[in-house]
Amino acid sequence: MGQPLGWPGAESNGGPAEGGTPPGQRHRRPPHTKHKGQGSGGVHRSPRALFCLRLNNPIRRAAISIVEWKPFDILILATIFANCVALGVYIPFPEDDSNAANHNLEQVEYVFLIIFTVETFLKIIAYGLVLHPSAYIRNGWNLLDFVIVIVGLFSVILEQVSHKPGEAHHMSGKPGGFDVKALRAFRVLRPLRLVSGVPSLHIVLNSIMKAMVPLLHIALLVLFVIIIYAIIGLELFIGRMHKTCFFIGSDLESEDDPSPCAFSGHGRACLQNNTECRGRWEGPNGGITNFDNFFFAMLTVFQCITMEGWTDVLYWMQDAMGHELPWIYFVSLVIFGSFFVLNLVLGVLSGEFSKEREKAKARGDFQKLREKQQLEEDLRGYMDWITQAEDLEGDEDEHEKHPSLPGSETTSVNTETAGEEEAQPNACDRCLRRLRRMNRVLRRRCRGAVKSVSFYWTVLLLVFLNTLTIASEHHGQPPWLTETQAYANKALLSLFAAEMVLKLYALGPSCYFASFFNRFDCFVVCGGVLETALVERGAMEPLGISVLRCVRLLRVFKVTRWGAGDTRGGLGTTRGCWGHRGGGGRDTRRLGGARLESLEEPPKNKVAPIPEGSAFFLLGSTNPLRVRCHALIHHHIFTNLILVFIILSSVSLAAEDPVRAHSPRNHILGYFDYAFTSIFTVEILLKMTAFGAFLHKGSFCRNWFNLLDLLVVGVSLVSFGIHSSAISVVKILRVLRVLRPLRAINRAKGLKHVVQCVFVAIRTIGNIMIVTTLLQFMFACIGVQLFKGKFYSCTDEAKHTPGECKGTFLVYKDGDVSHPSVRERLWHNSDFNFDNVLAGMMALFTVSTFEGWPAAPPQHYEQSKPFNYVMDLLNMVFTGLFTVEMLLKIIAFKPRHYFCDAWNTFDALIVVGSVVDIAVTEVNVSHPHLFFTGSEDSSRISITFFRLFRVMRLVKLLSKGEGIRTLLWTFVKSFQALPYVALLIAMIFFIYAVIGMQTFGKVALQDGTQINRNNNFQTFPQAVLLLFRCATGEAWQEIMLASLPGKRCDPESDAGPGEEFTCGSNFAIPHGAAPRRCPTALPHGAAPRRGAAPPCNTTQLWCDTPQPYSKNRTLRHETP
Structure with missing residues (x-):
């Protein structure tokens, strides 16, 4: 046995030491039993490596010291980065050609290979190869490093063997039919070695790997959504994309950028002379975007779920069959498929990252605890050894120490006396002392x-x-x-x-x-x-x-x-308001089953008493008139009646014609506006009479929501006194009327609670918004320094300076030299630039929204009659089987127990709908005049609508898998908290839509621009759909640019001569940017959560933050 670890004279080989063995030595670990090198994970080393190298072998000890030396890890990481740079700048040439730069990089590649090879051999010597548990290759990341090094050495050896004297080195390639160059493809795996060198990357990769199982459930759910919507689109939109406008008597398309059209009915008509709507067109995007068969329909649905280009598909379908039906299909697809289902992926990854971080933290804490325990054991060993040594000392040693005490005192006295006898310090010392x-x-x-x-x-x-x-x-x-x-x-x-x-x-x-x-x-x-x-x-x-x-x-x-102390402080505060007071899953499991009694039974509100002060300095708290006014405004009939008038006034705002300001419809709505304003004025007077104006506590103006009511009514009264619509103040006042729907917040308690939660969340994320804005400001300032005046360009791409950009140039249509056109050269600036700080911030904000980066078997179309016959026959067979299943279950379980299960009720609905589908189809074949009175395009809803019940059969599969069923039930239960949030989103969209109608409704509709027949502010439905498009981030910046000042006015507007290009407003910038941030946060926040959620402790409303999906925890919920 040797001395304690770290004791002077201790020998690492465990040899004996003089002085005995201290107690506690048996608790110590042997030296060099643990390492913290790359990928080691802190495992124990084996006593032998490569059958011959023990732990005390000098070669192995040197190898261990090198690979566990921190600068060695830094050197390897730097080499990996340098290798990545070399791989990135390498330019491959055809026919094995090369240049000087590539040749130099190939020479440098040998240096990298030597470094990695030396590293591998050092680690093999230090940790062993493969036989024991802590060996080098037993670690997965080390195995990857080993394979990369071996393949690199093998490729170099083969290349040298196949190289012939006198032949260019870079021409060597295929010895014996084997491509040596192909082995070099393994070099691209070297950046993966960063994962083994950076421990934090282990957490990320392990989290992704652990998330694969729950992600599989979500992937299946996403696949089901895609399949269901693909089949629905197949039934509704099959063959609709293959008609466009042609010149009569020719096969030449009448438009440069063709769009679908309709023969008749509600789609787009061909209004140009000598044109007609005709079929046999391949369709948009070269015929790829369509619903003609199941696979193309799935591809189109997947494109819409990614929210990239989904509005183009919507507009094409509106051109093909009108505006009534397509928007329902595509908007619901984006809401359910993108806002809800795909957000589950983020929840899963977030949960797995959290668990991996907790595991890594637990491992670190455990390692520190073990080290602390080891130090305590070593300390106890030291103390025991010292105690034994003191016990062995004799009394003679103690006797020799006592006389030294007076000697030490005497020495101390002599030292002080000597100090007094010293000479006084010289002037230099005094000066230095004074300076100090x-x-x-x-x-x-x-x-x-x-x-x-x-x-x-x-x-x-x-x-x-x-x-x-x-x-x-x-x-x-x-x-x-x-x-x-x-x-x-x-x-x-x-x-x-x-x-x-x-x-x-x-x-x-x-x-x-x-x-x-x-x-x-x-x-x-x-x-x-x-x-x-x-x-x-x-x-x-x-x-x-x-x-x-x-x-x-x-x-x-x-x-x-x-x-800085808690990077999740903002999120924590938000959760605190939104019902997540640190309980997390504990409160979730306690509530269980997502019971939201607070939404079903809102708390009863107590009637506020009459304040003590007088109203208008005349009416005391006991005045009969004031008491009756107080009773009237708190009567439920009065409250509901005011709410109805608020809704009607909001509808009247949405029904206004923004283009024709003096139309008869606007005159009629103006009279209604007078009536609504009068009613709201009377309401405010009654409330002021009951509560007083503002001087005493509890008065009308002491409540923020009452001040909002007063502002809205006051704006309406002031606008009535000014009649000239040309005055900009009047325009602003009319726009402010859009705040009327906000008056409903104070009357709908659930909505009021949601708004309160939103305001608290906004205050919480205010710090984050300040930091984000400041970062954009800093980068905008740097962008102005670097790129001011650099975004100008000439319409002729061959000219690059303002001096050259003069005159005219020729442009050939589609590259055809027989169709030239003359255009003028113009030196113009980009819409997004860095000429000043504000423009730079706008450009950076646009980039930060990820917009502006890109420039743009089953049932099928025109299927044969035998194919239709077989499909209808199979449909009847499956419908019969499902009907028999339903009847057997009803007989076995009795109707009362059968319909208690939600899945059984759903199966019964599918069966009944399928039977109706078969009946209607057969009647349609026998008597087509009962359902169709004209062409297919003239029908609002195709008869194949009843076939959608066939699609619902796929949902039956969801009831068979426990994980999928639980996830679906979580998804469904989350909708119970959605009504008030959805109402708030609808209110925000309503306000922005009416503002857009009042501000940008007069912009002319021009094909080829972003304000066109499918995308405009001239009607309320179109304005809402346009805002929904902006909220999804679909080219919102293009709409903003198309609404800026200087745009052409609609011919039917009241713009006078010389005012044809005065439409649009600078308000387009905040109006376009705000919907991109504000409304989208609410649907993301209302996305499906992990089962139930605790109610808000102040509002008794479920508005929890999204939680990561966990199968184990979700199974605790009450599923049917």
């Missing part, structure tokens, strides 16, 4: 100054001035502004450098660099100094590094300092 004292006093005062409030706000003021200086830069600015900005930047940089030096002197380097903000400030100052020096020498253009300093403005809001 002055330095301490000066540093103390500087420390107090830099920590003072005045210094803090002075620095923030300088940061604010620096931000304004950078933000004022724009394209085409005058020279004096450029000089002023240059001087200001240098002055501010000097001040910030002085601040940094002062802090370094006052706090000291160690204390200064301990703060993240100070390190960041140092980086910005040093970067600014370096940038200024290089710009002055003409070595580079300004980068705007100093804009990063505006991050310090966040200190005003205390965001980064207070929120």
Whole structure:
């Protein structure tokens, strides 16, 4: 037995040591039993490696020291990054051709291969190869590294063997029919080695692997949604995409960009002269986008679920069959297939990431606990060993120590006497001592100054001035502004450098660099100094590094300092309001089954008493008139009647004609507006009489919702007194009438609770919005420095400067030289640019929404009669089988017990619908005139609508799998919390739609632009559909640009001569950006959750945040 670990003289080979064996030695681990190298995971090492190398072997100990040395890991990671860069810049050429750069990269590839080979052999020597559990290849990531290295060595050996003298090295390739170059494809796997070198990537990859099982259930659910909607689309839209406008008497299409049309009925008609709607067109997108057979229908449905280009499919279908039916199909597909079902994937991944992080944290805590226990065991061993050594000492040693005490005292006295007898310090020492004292006093005062409030706000003021200086830069600015900005930047940089030096002197380097903000400030100052020096020498253009300093403005809001401790603080607060007070799944399981009694039985509201103060200084709290007014406004009939009038006034707003302002319909609606305003005015007077105006507590104006009512009514009254519609104030007042639906919030308690939760959530995420806006501002400032004036281009792509972009040029239609057209060269700017900070922020916001990046068997169409006959026969057979199943179950379970199960009721509905489908189909074949009175295009709903009951049979499969059924039940139960959230979303869409009608309704409809026959603000349904498109992010920025000022006005509008291009408004920017952020957050927040959820502790309303799906936890819910 050897000495304790770490004791001087201890031998690693376990040899004996002088002084005995201390107690507790048996608890210690042998030396070199554990390692923390790449991919090791902290497992025990085997006593032998490669059958011959023991732990005390010098070669193995050296290998272990190298592979567990931290710089070695950093070297390997840097080599992997360098290898990735080399692979990225390699340019392959056809016919095994190459160039000098590729040749050099191939030579560097040998260096990478040597490094990785040495690493592999060192780890094999250190950990062993394969036989014991902790061997090198037993780890999956190490096995991947080993395979990559072996394949690389094998490819090099084969290449050298197949290389002939005198032949170019890069021409070698296929020895004996085997392509050596193909082996080099394995080099692309080397970036995967980063996973084995970065432990945090282990968590990510393990989370994805663990999520595969629940993701399979969600994938099956998504597949069922796609199949069901594909079959529904097949029944409703089959063959609708193959008619377009042709010139009469020819096969030439009349439009450059053809769209479907309809022979007659409600679709698009061919209005050009000499054109007709004819079939036999391949269809949009080269015939790929259609519902002609099951597979193309699935592809089209999948495209719509991804929300990329789904509006194009919707508009084509509206052109083919009218606006009545297609929007229901596509909007419901996006809501259920994208907003709800696909969000389950995020829930699963979030849950798995959380579990993997918890496991990694638990492993780390366990490792620290083991190390702590080992240290405690070693300490006990030391103490026991020392105690034994003290017991062995004799009394003689103790006797020798006691006389030394007075000797030490005497020595101390002599030292003091000697100090007194020393000569006085010379002048140099006194000067140095005085300087040190002055330095301490000066540093103390500087420390107090830099920590003072005045210094803090002075620095923030300088940061604010620096931000304004950078933000004022724009394209085409005058020279004096450029000089002023240059001087200001240098002055501010000097001040910030002085601040940094002062802090370094006052706090000291160690204390200064301990703060993240100070390190960041140092980086910005040093970067600014370096940038200024290089710009002055003409070595580079300004980068705007100093804009990063505006991050310090966040200190005003205390965001980064207070929120750094918990990055989930915003989410936690939101959950706190929305009914998630830390209980999580515990409260969820306790409630179970998603029982939402609070939504079904809202709490009874107590009637607010009459305030003590007088109303209008005349009516006391006991005045009969005031008492009767109080009783009247709290009567349920009065409340419901006002709610009805609010709904009717909202409908009247949506029914207005935005194009023809003086139409008879608008005149009639104007009279209704007078009536509604009068009723609402009387309501407010009654409430003011009952509660008083605003002077005392509990009065009418002391409630925010009452102030909203007063604002809406006041706006209507003021607009009645101004009759000129040309005045911009009147236009604004008319737009403000759209706030009328908000008056319903105070009368619908459930909706009021949802709004309260939304406001709390908005306050919570305010810090996040501030940080996001500041980041966009910083990058916009940097973009202005780098890209101002760089987004101009010429309509003739061959010209690149304003001087060249003059005159005209020829454009050939579809590349046909026989169809030339002359166009004028124009030097124009891009719609999104970085010419100023605001334009740059708008461009960055558009990019951040992921828009503007891209430029754009079964039943089938025209199937044969025998095929139709076989399909109908099989349908009858399956319907008969399902009918027999239903009857047997009814006989066995009795009707009362049979219909108690929701799945049985659903099966009965399918059977009845299928029987009706067969009956209607047979009657239609025998007597077609009973259902069709004209062409197919003239019918609103095809008779194949009844065949949709066949599609519902697929849902029966969901009841067979426990995981799928539980997931579906969770999905269904989540809708119980949706009504009030959906009502709030509808209200937001209503407000934005009416604002869009009032502001952009007069923009002319032009094909080829984003404001066209399918996409406009001229009617309320079209405006709502357009806003839904913006909410899904479908080219919302194009609609915003098409609504800006200077757009052509509709010919039927009241625009006078010279005002043809005065429609549109700058309000399009906030109007277009807001629906992209606000309404979409609510449907995502209302997405399916993990079974039940706790009610909100203040509102008794379920508005929980999405929880990750967990099969084990979900099975606890009450499923039918």
